[in-house]
Amino acid sequence: MNKFPIRMTFFYQLHPxxxxxxxxxxxxxxxxxxxxxxxxxxxVGLTMTSLMYLGKSTVWRQFKMNLILFIxxxxxxxxxxxxxxxxxxxxxxxxxxxxxxxxxxxxxxVMGLMLVEMLMIFNLLNAILPANKLVxxxxxxxxxxxxxxxxxxxxVKAFVRNFHQLSMLQKTRNVDLAVGSVSxxxxxxxxxxxxxxxxxxxxxxxxxxxxDARGFGAAKRTHYHTYRWQGxxxxxxxxxxxxxxxxxxxxxxxxxxxxxxRQFTAFWQGGDIxxxxxxxxxxxxxxxxxxxxxxCTN
Amino acid sequence: xxxxxxxxxxxxxxxDQTTPVIDGxxxxxxxxxxxxxxxxxxxxxxxxxxxxKKELAPxxxxxxxxxxxxxxxSDLSKLESAKTVGYVGQNPATQPIMPTVIDxxxxxxxxxxxxxxxxxxxxxxxxxxxxxxQLLHQPIEALSGGQLQLVxxxxxxxxxxxxxxxxxxxxxxxxxxxxxxxxxxxxxxxELGITIVLTEHNLGSVLALANRLILLxxxxxxxxxxxxxxxxxxxxxxxxKYFVPQVSQIFLGTDSHLDNLPISVAEGQAAIRDWxxxxxxxxxxxxxxxxxxxxxxxxxxxxxxxxxxNVIDHLxxxxxxxxxxxxxxxxxxxxxxxxxxxxxxxxPQHGKAKYDGQVVWKMATLKRNQRIxxxxxxxxxxxxxxxxxxxxxxxxxxxxxxxxxxxxxxxxDRLNLTxxxxxxPFDLSGGQQQLLGVALALLAExxxxxxxxxxxxxxxxxxxxxxRLLHEINANGTTILVxxxxxxFCATNSKHCAFMFDGHLNTVLPTRxxxxxxxxxxxPVNRLLRNQVPQxxxxxxxxxxxxxxxxxxx
Numbered sequence: 001m002n003k004f005p006i007r008m009t010f011f012y013q014l015h016p017x018x019x020x021x022x023x024x025x026x027x028x029x030x031x032x033x034x035x036x037x038x039x040x041x042x043x044v045g046l047t048m049t050s051l052m053y054l055g056k057s058t059v060w061r062q063f064k065m066n067l068i069l070f071i072x073x074x075x076x077x078x079x080x081x082x083x084x085x086x087x088x089x090x091x092x093x094x095x096x097x098x099x100x101x102x103x104x105x106x107x108x109x110v111m112g113l114m115l116v117e118m119l120m121i122f123n124l125l126n127a128i129l130p131a132n133k134l135v136x137x138x139x140x141x142x143x144x145x146x147x148x149x150x151x152x153x154x155x156v157k158a159f160v161r162n163f164h165q166l167s168m169l170q171k172t173r174n175v176d177l178a179v180g181s182v183s184x185x186x187x188x189x190x191x192x193x194x195x196x197x198x199x200x201x202x203x204x205x206x207x208x209x210x211x212d213a214r215g216f217g218a219a220k221r222t223h224y225h226t227y228r229w230q231g232x233x234x235x236x237x238x239x240x241x242x243x244x245x246x247x248x249x250x251x252x253x254x255x256x257x258x259x260x261x262r263q264f265t266a267f268w269q270g271g272d273i274x275x276x277x278x279x280x281x282x283x284x285x286x287x288x289x290x291x292x293x294x295x296c297t298n
Numbered sequence: 299x300x301x302x303x304x305x306x307x308x309x310x311x312x313x314d315q316t317t318p319v320i321d322g323x324x325x326x327x328x329x330x331x332x333x334x335x336x337x338x339x340x341x342x343x344x345x346x347x348x349x350x351k352k353e354l355a356p357x358x359x360x361x362x363x364x365x366x367x368x369x370x371x372s373d374l375s376k377l378e379s380a381k382t383v384g385y386v387g388q389n390p391a392t393q394p395i396m397p398t399v400i401d402x403x404x405x406x407x408x409x410x411x412x413x414x415x416x417x418x419x420x421x422x423x424x425x426x427x428x429x430x431x432q433l434l435h436q437p438i439e440a441l442s443g444g445q446l447q448l449v450x451x452x453x454x455x456x457x458x459x460x461x462x463x464x465x466x467x468x469x470x471x472x473x474x475x476x477x478x479x480x481x482x483x484x485x486x487x488x489e490l491g492i493t494i495v496l497t498e499h500n501l502g503s504v505l506a507l508a509n510r511l512i513l514l515x516x517x518x519x520x521x522x523x524x525x526x527x528x529x530x531x532x533x534x535x536x537x538x539k540y541f542v543p544q545v546s547q548i549f550l551g552t553d554s555h556l557d558n559l560p561i562s563v564a565e566g567q568a569a570i571r572d573w574x575x576x577x578x579x580x581x582x583x584x585x586x587x588x589x590x591x592x593x594x595x596x597x598x599x600x601x602x603x604x605x606x607x608n609v610i611d612h613l614x615x616x617x618x619x620x621x622x623x624x625x626x627x628x629x630x631x632x633x634x635x636x637x638x639x640x641x642x643x644x645x646p647q648h649g650k651a652k653y654d655g656q657v658v659w660k661m662a663t664l665k666r667n668q669r670i671x672x673x674x675x676x677x678x679x680x681x682x683x684x685x686x687x688x689x690x691x692x693x694x695x696x697x698x699x700x701x702x703x704x705x706x707x708x709x710x711d712r713l714n715l716t717x718x719x720x721x722x723p724f725d726l727s728g729g730q731q732q733l734l735g736v737a738l739a740l741l742a743e744x745x746x747x748x749x750x751x752x753x754x755x756x757x758x759x760x761x762x763x764x765x766r767l768l769h770e771i772n773a774n775g776t777t778i779l780v781x782x783x784x785x786x787f788c789a790t791n792s793k794h795c796a797f798m799f800d801g802h803l804n805t806v807l808p809t810r811x812x813x814x815x816x817x818x819x820x821x822p823v824n825r826l827l828r829n830q831v832p833q834x835x836x837x838x839x840x841x842x843x844x845x846x847x848x849x850x851x852x
Binding site for chain 2: 007130131132150151153154157162165166168169170171172173174175176179191194195198199202203206207209210211212213214215216217218219220221222223224225226
């Protein structure tokens with residue numbers, strides 16, 4: 001799937017508050033269920049949405065990183081969870097016997113998938129709601145905190161950028177982080193950090209002076225409403241809210257949820273179809289909205 | 299004229315310094331003035347300008363008064379100060395605080411409590427006036443240096459101040475961005491009547507716009523008046539003569555018309571027509587350089603930061619031993635990236651750069667530093683010690699020099715750093731930091747010296763001094779590779795020049811041929827006298843052969 005210019009998409013143009021509510025609903029919905037089929041549906045839905053908004057290469061890069069995490073979690077679950085049956089395979093190791101059980105494997109897969117899904121949803125959130133939009137959402141509640149977050153984010157970005165520059169340029173002073181014993185590298189790293197702090201402090205002071213010169217702290221700050229609430233924001237929220245209500249109702253009725261690892265013996269359990277359907281709908285809601293938005297093009 | 303700012307017997311000394319930076323300055327700036335403050339590094343320009351803004355006034359011992367609208371500046375409320383006096387600094391990257399252009403413009407108005415609807419109205423109006431409307435949603439880090447400085451100016455202008463102070467605002471911009479920035483400044487002054495107070499080293503670009511020149515010398519005002527008369531005074535001073543714009547230098551060489559001294563190329567061309575002046579070339583036609591052996595070869599270099607677009611694209615270069623090659627080009631054209639690759643500090647995705655048969659980034663760090671020196675355009679990122687003396691001593695030890703103490707002392711003397719030897723490198727002025735960076739680079743007595751924007755922040759005299767020093771070093775066999783926005787410096791000193799464009803180096807040419815063939819990226823002298831002496835690039839390249847009579851005099 002080709003990546004659309006993200007700024008031109010319906011999802012990106014959604015009011016930040018509407019998008020924030022939607023992401024909150026998705027995060028809660030993903031955490032409400034622990035059946036394999038639901039987790040797989042979550043992964044498929046998120047992959048589709050991510051492909052649309054992040055592009056193939058980003059999703060592929062994430063997939064490679066997430067796969068390692070996923071395998072690690074499945075492995076640890078299988079290693080640490082030796083109770084319950086049925087046993088799929090066993091290996092005697094002296095006085096101990098390693099047992100690979102179906103509940104451990106299934107539960108590991110669910111846990112791994114849930115963690116991967118969380119990472120995927122936060123990556124998507126980061127693209128649709130970058131720091132400035134998030135701050136916009138929270139500014140009316142805590143304006144000073146909002147500004148502080150923006151400033152800190154920018155400073156951290158500059159700090160990281162400068163660190164790369166510094167470690168490159170300090171090679172001209174025979175300070176090379178990639179050369180020498182561990183103690184030499186640690187010493188060099190410390191030296192770089194010290195220079196970086198000194199330099200960042202100096203430029204931070206200058207930035208603060210220039211903020212002051214532009215009236216920072218002169219009066220009670222107002223807030224520029226960069227985004228306007230549209231009718232489509234209401235519509236999107238209503239749909240997402242309705243689906244989310246259905247999801248919560250399903251969870252209240254214990255659908256898609258097992259209380260014990262002992263119960264993780266099947267990939268598909270009764271009632272999962274409802275949750276799979278609702279969760280998939282919630283996850284691909286941006287895609288459906290995108291389609292409607294494009295259909296409405298004159 | 300209506301008095302806006304009045305400086306009354308201002309004397310100021312920084313803490314722990316006995317000599318005042320400003321000594322008994324009296325000055326009046328009227329509403330609608332366009333004032334350029336010039337002077338050598340350390341003459342007190344920045345300190346004086348910072349006194350015009352309450353929040354920027356430095357700490358130290360102060361006597362005398364600064365008044366705005368007859369009111370002491372210290373009595374202005376923060377709100378009044380923000381709405382009355384705007385300030386734009388030298389480094390475009392230091393001022394922005396918000397992630398996008400629109401947020402940055404809104405920041406100033408949010409600070410002074412403007413309602414959202416008013417903020418939107420002002421942004422819409424200003425963005426269209428300054429042509430920033432296409433950039434509004436761009437991330438700040440995606441802007442070029444020139445665009446960023448315009449955004450900085452806009453974020454100050456949006457408060458509708460009565461006066462804007464600018465401290466060397468184009469020091470880090472390429473020539474075309476500089477020209478554009480000054481054009482915008484002229485519009486703001488002419489169309490909106492806003493008072494402009496500007497410190498600047500490069501007088502050629504800005505003096506024609508100004509109605510007043512203030513010259514600071516020995517911590518006092520040595521001249522305050524019309525720019526043209528100021529230039530005739532500067533030319534008699536051993537240091538300040540280097541500040542005189544090249545176009546004016548051409549006419550100061552003639553005997554007459556000093557009361558109407560041209561400053562810009564357009565004024566110069568008009569004067570040549572009106573006064574019927576004829577110039578001849580006064581330079582050797584065949585300035586051959588005898589360079590054969592290669593010291594550094596680059597083949598098919600390709601580098602990308604984001605794996606989407608190549609900053610360096612299949613670039614080839616054959617640098618001859620003993621050459622001085624200057625690379626010019628716009629901000630963001632990839633000059634600095636190229637230099638860092640050629641210095642072995644960055645590894646390209648494809649291609650090879652070889653020094654003496656070895657791939658530069660594979661050479662052992664010490665061995666490479668002993669033979670290739672590199673000065674970055676941000677010298678502070680190459681510093682690390684607590685004093686200037688310690689900085690140089692550490693480098694001498696790291697390079698395993700034979701006589702470190704003696705060589706450090708020689709370098710300090712050579713670069714005139716004695717007075718700052720015990721100061722922290724991070725506390726030095728931009729110009730002094732640049733000189734310290736050069737000193738660090740020269741300690742190794744390298745075969746190849748790579749300098750990225752070596753004249754950044756230097757006043758014209760120090761630039762001349764640095765050019766002479768590098769000339770000596772080049773004459774003694776060191777090959778020099780420079781990236782610079784400073785056309786005059788490149789034209790005066792280089793043996794060859796090249797233009798960085800679209801990821802590669804446009805034809806490497808002997809300096810004179812390079813600038814004579816260029817139309818935009820060339821020297822003011824070439825622009826002025828292109829019709830009469832096409833090969834002239836510097837004031838010393840021409841002499842006046844016939845002087846007509848001004849219609850005014852007839």
